[in-house]
Amino acid sequence: MTTLPLGPQHILIDPPVADAGAVLEALAALLAESTGQSPALIAEALKSREAQGSTGIGHGVALPHARIDGARDVAVAALRSAQGIPFAAPDGLAVRVFIAVAVPKSAATAHLEILSNLAVRLASEEVRADLLNASESTGFFAVLTDSD
Template sequence: MTTLPLTPQQVLIDPPVTDAGAVLDALAALLAESTGQTAAVIAEALKSREEQGSTGIGHGVALPHARIDGVTEVAVAALRSAQGIPFAAPDGLEVQVFIAVAVPKTAATAHLEILSTLAVRLASEAVRADLLKVHNAEGFFTAMTHSD
């Protein structure tokens, strides 16, 4: 399984976001810290990708992602919202767990590998439940990166 490039510093727990745009802006700000790109460039890329179709995968989870010019390594950021955010997920549920991925424009394989790794991890009902119960970024990080 691909190693998840996530640290507790790249996790926001229950920030005051109320809509999809605010979620993507907050995630873009986190991704900007580790990609060398501006939050505005990343937010635009994430929002543009979302316009092509929701990255909500169901069960209260979304994986916003984009391939971005100028990004040199895969970067991951996470946000857990206290309340559900409408995100056009296929099951109609609002989303509370967002894991955003920014990858180099030319890294199609790495892009698919990291999304696959995330989807497999988040397919676990136990992992999703843990992510909703944690009280801080360290707990979220642990739930995302450690095996059951």
Template sequence: MMIALPLSPANIRMDPPVADAVDALQVLAEMLAESSGLSAQGIAAALQNREAQGSTGIGHGVALPHARLEGLDRVVIAALRTARGIPFAAPDGVDVRIFIAVAVPRAAATAHLEMLSTLAARLTVDGVREALLKTPEVTEFFRILTGPA
């Protein structure tokens, strides 16, 4: 069963100039800050701290950076597709081009896991990943990511 993703096209960036993992997390943090009211700096630090515990790369060029944050009242998601792969210590060694960041309220452990497993299940589908990498349109990227598999 697919749970609704709290993602809007405004929280998707396609092929911005990002040089490395830190840049990618910063762009994601800025989008999450816009939709949550929290500081981009605080969100970026939380995402980086989570990466320091182990890469959130799930393989096949996909990463799901995530953090539980104080002061957040709902789950927020941001998506970033990079023009070229970014080294991200993924288990299969493949550089990452699709980043979906999830920020959840500190207390929402269950919602956090459900959201990550929903995204992971969707992004392990070859056709979904290929379509996300091919589309030039933010609205199409949004539809592919949030629509029926």
């Protein structure tokens, strides 16, 4: 898999989030340092993107993403929820694995490449199961970034 701008410190395992808004706010806080933008601005961009259509891709996975004015770098963050969060996924399943991507407005190609690579990786039932079974962020990171 293409190297992701992601480290274990950008992954939350089972935080106390109860709804989609709380998930997006938690992810925005993780993305803020890498982008140089405020968590509030990133959360608003992620929520605005969700308003256009759910980024849930099915099988309990969502890829919230946004292009951010003034972002200095591409950033990726992840959150796994202990319970499923309703997220308007096409299969109707609640989402437990969220991988968020924030990119500068000028990074359209990188944006699409990261989303495509993540979608391919997360299409694997084995990968999804391993992400759900990871007991800590380092294990989640290893599963998500393993190049097989």
